[in-house]
Amino acid sequence: MRTRLFPNTTLTGRANLFVMPNLDAANITYNMVRVMTEGVAIGPILMGLDKSAHILTPTSTPRRVVNMTAIAAVDAQIRAAQNERRS
DSSP states (O other): OOOHHHHTTOOSOOOOOOOOOOOOOOHHHHHHHHHHHTOOOOOEEOOSSOOOOEEOEEEEEEEEHHHHHHHHHHHHHHHHHHHHHHO
């Protein structure tokens, strides 16, 4: 379907995105997937903008702060490398 709708796409593989009708449904699904997979929650991260936004909520645990800091640092390094290549 992806290549039919977007023939010039460079995306491959299966999508890993949930689209929810409202915030309640999103929170329920988020917590359900986290518990079922014993995963570590990292985020939210706002993507698709010129610059990313890494958000920490007041209920963030120290582990989440460390994880988000690591993601933000790597994101900054990637963006710096991309800017160097453009220059």
